[in-house]
Amino acid sequence: MNSAILSDVYINPEKKSVETIWKDGHRSIYHVTWLRFNCRCKVCKRTVIGELNIHRSQFPSDLRINDARLTKDGSFLELEIIGEVIDGHVITIDSGWLKSACYCDQCLQDMLQERTLHFVDPTKVEVPKIDYNELDTQKGLLNWMKQVIDIGFVVIQNVPLEEGACIKVGEKISPVLQNTYGKLFDVLDNQSTENIANSQIWLPLHTDQCHYEAGPGVQLLHALQFDDCVRGGESLLVDMFYVLETFRKESPEDFDILCKVPVPFGTIDYQRKNPCHLYTRKPVIVTDYDDQIVGFNFNKGIEEPLRIHAKYVEKFYQAYNKLDRMINRNEFVFKHRLRTGELLFFNNRRMLHSREAYMSNGGRRRLQGCYISMEELRSKYVVCARLMGNLDVVAPKIGNGSAV
Ligand SMILES: [Fe+2]
Ligand SMILES: [Zn+2]
Ligand SMILES: [Zn+2]
Incomplete structure (x- = not known):
């Protein structure tokens, strides 16, 4: 049975909406304005991206339904309106499209459910790995992106030890993004005063580049040299979405405070080679219309002084410190020592990352990094999966401020 076949339609008494009954028993309600603005007749249907055939402002605000009917085979809904x-x-409107766009409570719930992230326990799951030589096959490419979508990161092994190799890896998915540190940056102890990452000091868990409206999506860190004699320097990763879902359950009031209070993030440096003045203000946790967690901003190292109404100051720090303690719980932390030639590839809008302190002991730890777009990755993942026959694949949540 084709579930997207209509079996009945009723106009509600106010003539402001219709109720449709589907062959599988599902019931939907569509409002007259929604129906008019989503008309898919030859005149109104968009056939080219960006095309606008319905001029909404020309319509009166009080539309009413005059007549509603189904075609004989139940494959089209037709309406005339006042x-x-x-x-x-x-x-x-064709029934297949109409059903897929149903906005009853159940269908909205299903839409969010399908895109919900599934978390893994770092104490039970191994660090996901893939070999560099697999990246150029269709299957390897899909598997690579799937790990990032499902777990938030993957370690790519046997990447050639060449300058800029991480750019070549990134460009297999999306163009490399310009950022405060250029397109390609080094992470090594070079006594630089630009960023603490360029030292041997421990880095707290954080997400990069919170000083922008939106930080970059994917970060690549390629270990060009990580000598065995170097003590420490392990990489840590935490799925912040997992932490935040737990935080909301354990401390709902603190969760609300962190959704509300704006934290200033800045990178203001007139002494560096390319002086910069970047500053923005946003809450630690971002939720949306459906109360879904859709993003976060977490980087103590580039926070600027908090300037908020007095009644929130103590509450904010209490909530923040609770969250800060939570992210370090064993149940959330992946730990991995990069080997020379390995490349850490992770969603910077989902995974917090850090590095333990290290001592070089006469050796060297040198990483090279760049960023690419997580949205391009998701787009490529969905297209690739569907072209390979998995038509049911949906675009999951990736931390871009949207639940869908
Ligand atoms: Fe970082
Ligand atoms: Zn039309
Ligand atoms: Zn529905």
Whole structure:
């Protein structure tokens, strides 16, 4: 049975909406304005991206349904309305499309459910790995992106020990993004005063580049040299979405405070080679219309002084410190020592990362990094999966401020 076949339609008494009954028993309600603005007749349907065939502002605000009917085979809904601006126009919507766009509570719930992240326990799951030589096959490419979508990161092994190799890896998915530190940056102890990453000091868990409206999506860190004699320097990764879901359950009031209070992030440096003045203000946790966690901003190292209303100051620090303690719990932390030739590839809008302190002991630890777009990765992942026959794959949540 094709579940997207209509079996009945009723106009509600106010003539402001219709209820449709589907062959599988599902019931949907569609509002007259929604139906008019989503008409898929030959005149109204968009056939080219960006095209606009319905001029909403020309319509009166009080549209009403005059007539609603189904075609004989139940594959089209047709409506005539009071307030139409095109002579003789009949709203025509194919049933397959109409069903897929249903906005009843159950369908909205399913839409969010399908995109919900599934978390793994770092104490039970090994660090995901893939070999560099697999990246150029369709199967390898899909597997690579799937690890990042499912777990938030992957370690790519046997990457050639060449300058800029991480750019070549990144460009297999998306163009490399410009950032405060250029396109390609080194992470090594070079006595630089630009960033603490260029030292041997421990780095707290953080997400990069919070001083922008949106930080870069994917970060690549390629170990060009990580000598065995170097003591320490392990990489740590934490799925912040996992932490935040737990935090919301354990401390709902603190969670709300961190959704509300704006934290200033800045990188202001007039002494560096390319002086910069970057500053923005946003809350630690970002939720959306459906109360889904859709993003976060977490980097104590580039926070600027908090300037908020007095009644929130103590509450904010208490909530923040609770969260800060939580992210370090064993149940959340992946730990991995990069080997020379390994490349850490992770979603910077989902995974916090850090590095333990190290002592070089006469050796060297040198990483090279760049960023690419996580949205391009997701797009490529969905296209690739569907072209390979997995038509049911959905675009999951990736931390870009949206739940869908
Ligand atoms: Fe970082
Ligand atoms: Zn139309
Ligand atoms: Zn529905």
